[in-house]
Amino acid sequence: MRPAIVRQGAARVLLVLALLLALLPTAFRPQHYGDANEYILTTLALANHGTPDLRVADLAMAREMLPEMAAPYDLLEPGLRDPAAELYAAYTRGRDDTVYAVHFFGYPLLATIPYKALQWLGLPPLKCFQILNLAFVLVLGAALHRAFGSLPRTLAGVGLFFLCGGALYWNWSSPECVTAAALLAGLLYFTHGAPVRGALLAGIAALQNPTTVFFFAFAPLLLCCMHARQGGSWRDAVAPALQRRVVLAIGAGIAVAALAPLFNLWAFGVPNIIAKRFTTPELIGLTRLHSFFFDLNQGMIIAVPALVAALAAGLWRRERAVRARHAGVLAACALFVLCLAVPALSINNWNSGATGVMRYGFWCAMPLLFALLAGLRDPWPRACLALLAAAQALCMVHALSYHYTQFSPLTRALFAVAPGLVNPEPEIFAERAEHKDDYIDMSRVYTYTHDGVVVKALYNTANTGVHDALCGPGGRFGGEVGTAATYRDWRYLNGPLRCKSADLSGVLLESVHQGTALRLAGGWGRIETGGGNWTGAWSDGATSAIEITLAAGHRPTSMTLHGQYFDGNRRTRVAVNGKDLGTFDLAAGQAIALTDVAMAPTLTITLTHEAPRKAGADDARALSLFLNKVRLF
Known part of the structure; x- marks a missing residue:
């Protein structure tokens, strides 16, 4: 009778949860991010002809259903039509020249079931x-529900999953x-009978994230830690993991996980085509390990800071009799997270598509959430749980507020006040500084500006032109500049980086008088070398100043200032040595008479701009x- 009651209670709990979850698809459109173009196309292939190899008809259907995916599908089509053509990078040829997505088809195969059901019901x-x-x-x-046995606790656990x-x-x-859900549920089921x-x-x-095979080493260890008793023998602790059904369960799980490498061996001749084509083991190191956990743009800390704090607090508040057991569970979970994370460090595309925390960081955090849930079997003050939920909710709001090609609000705030404290992995900085997903270029200098001043720059030590890139030909940056080395010969300059009073005569000044020199005295950005009319500097702010040191005996009678205007600007008020000379169209190259100017060894030119406005x-x-x-005449 009791098992029947338990089953009825579980059914009621799952019905309530299912009704709540069913509201989400009605309120939100699906987001086709990450590797969605592969998963969608493979799902259509499985639904159309029952195999994961991709065909032109599948592509035509995908393009019709998802016009926004036209770009990757246009790149793929020539390779589907011609076996000799090169394939788009996310796809590869297998046995008999058939084309597959590089990701295994486990997830699309499962998605085929709801796909067919929705199609039959006439729903999207x-x-x-x-x-x-x-x-x-x-x-x-x-x-x-199996672990906690109550609806409120079950809903709270699901809520924590969403908030982490x-x-x-x-x-x-x-x-x-x-x-993430399968990993966390697997740990709960495995350790609860x-x-x-x-x-x-x-x-x-x-099947989709192979490093989760570490489950089969850590789940039995966690089972032992949770059954360990103070004063008990080690045989009593390991006995639960040696039961026949536990050993058979591990074998069954490994058999399912083995489907992906076995298919890869059959189709491509290697256990993992992604590992072969899109990973570089040399990238594994302390820089990326630190980035994985602590980067303030996409590190795990972005998603679970309150969870980590709650684990530490929970361990501290335990009675001595149970503290050792909980410490063992937490230590095993922390090591599990590390084992999940390290292989991911080899992925080539580190600043990959993400919402806040990087995708690997999300599901790698599940053992930590398991450790917290294991500790919540004992009573916790409701105020502590409410504080945890509120803090994690704020983390989710923050993570949803920026794109993966933008720095997080937290990072931008620290760049503004202490740029040297935050030195992201180079790919993250380069792509987010440029606001685009691209390859990092050793010949480039990547910069971040605050209030018109470069406060952080990234360059490779192989690039000898960093000063010219930041300050123009012959320029040198000054100010309180700190440096920070990162990996692969990349280095940060932490500012503010202000260009010194370099002689820019050869860049901006045309003069036949040897010894005449020009410098930008304020209200300007850095020198840009775009070639032709786009070698120069942008004004920044309401006024800008130029200082020209005149050669001995040189007394110019007129000058011209040449430039291009930004949207909404058509003229500039010019003053020289304090004398207002009027308003001029500098794009037209109007001559400006200096006959009424009190001459001095230095001409100080002040430009008052018509309509300064933000570039973006x-x-x-x-x-x-x-x-x-x-030009001086």
């Missing part, structure tokens, strides 16, 4: 990924949510005039 079929992701959250709910990254990725047409369910879920998680949402400069030439 590409909501299948939302349904699949939420189905695994429902499985997580079932695992939580689930809110960022449940809506993606990519397997991050499935991996259902090892077969737990191991099979871990095997499913490993991510550019704080107030632009008016691009000055490219000064």
Whole structure:
């Protein structure tokens, strides 16, 4: 009778949770981010002809259903039509010249079930990924109910999952949510009397993210830690992990996880085509390890700072009798996270598509959430849980507020006051400083400006032109400049980086009088060398100043200032040595008479701009005039 009651209670809990989760797809459109173009196309292939190889008809259907994916699909089509043509990078040829997505088809295969159901019901079929992701959250709910046995605690556990990254990725047409939910549910089932369910879920998680196979080493260890008793023998502690059903469960889970490398061996001749084509083991190191956990743009700390603080507080508040057991669980979970993270450091595209925390960081954090849930079996003050939920909710709001080609608000705030404290992995800085996903170029100098001043610059030591890039030909930067080395010969300059009073005569000044020199005295950006009329400097602010040191005996009678105007600007008021000379169109090269100017060894030219305005949402400069030439007559 009691098992029947338990089953009825679980059914009611899952019904309530399913109804709540069903509201999400009706309120939100699916987000086709990450590797969605692959997963969608493979799902259509499986739904159309029951195999994961991709065909022209599948591509035509995908292009019709998703016009926004036209760019990658246009790149793929020639390779589908001609076996000799090169394939778009996200796809590869397998046995008999068939074309596959580089990612294994486990996630699309599961998505085919809701895809067909939605199609039959006449509903938008590409909501299948939302349904699949939420189905695994429902499985997580079932695992939580088995562990906690109550509806409020089950809902609280699901809420914590969303507040520790689930809110960022449940809506993606990519397997991050499935991996995270399956990994966490697998740990709960495995350690609460259902090892077969737990191991099979871990095997499913490993189909798309192979490093989750570490589950099969750490789940038995966690089972032992949770059964360890003070004063008990080590035999008593390891006995639960040696039970026959536990060993068989691990074997079954490994068999499921093995489907992906076995298919890769059959189709491509290697256990993992992604590892072969898109990873570089030499990238694994302390720089990326630190970035994985502590980068303030996409590191794990972005998603779970309150969770980590709660784990530390929870360990501290335990009674001595149970503290050792909880410390063992937490240590095993922390080591599990490290093992999950290290292989991910080899991925070539480090600043990959993400919402806040990087995708790997989201599901790698699940063992830490498991450690917290294991500790919550004992009573916690409701005020502490409310504080945890509120802090994690703020983290999710922050993570949703910026794109992966932008610096996070937290990073920008620190760049403004202490740029030397934050030195992101070079690819992250380069792509977010440029606001585009691109290859990092050793010949480039990447900069971040605050209030029109470069406060941080990234360059490679192989680049000998860093001063010229920042300050123009012959220029030198000054100010309180700090340096910070990072990996692969990349180095940061931490400012503010202000160019010294370099002689810019050869760049901006045309004069036949030897010894005449020009410098930009204030209200200017850095010298830019775009060639022709685009070698010069932008004004920045309402006024700009130029100082020209005259050669001995040289007394010019007129001058011209040449430049291009920014939108909304058509003229400039010019004053020389304090004398207002009137308003001029500097784009037209009007001659400006100096006969009424009190001459001195230095001409101080003050330009008052008509309508300074911001260059864009991510550019704080107030632009008016691009000055490219000064002539004295």
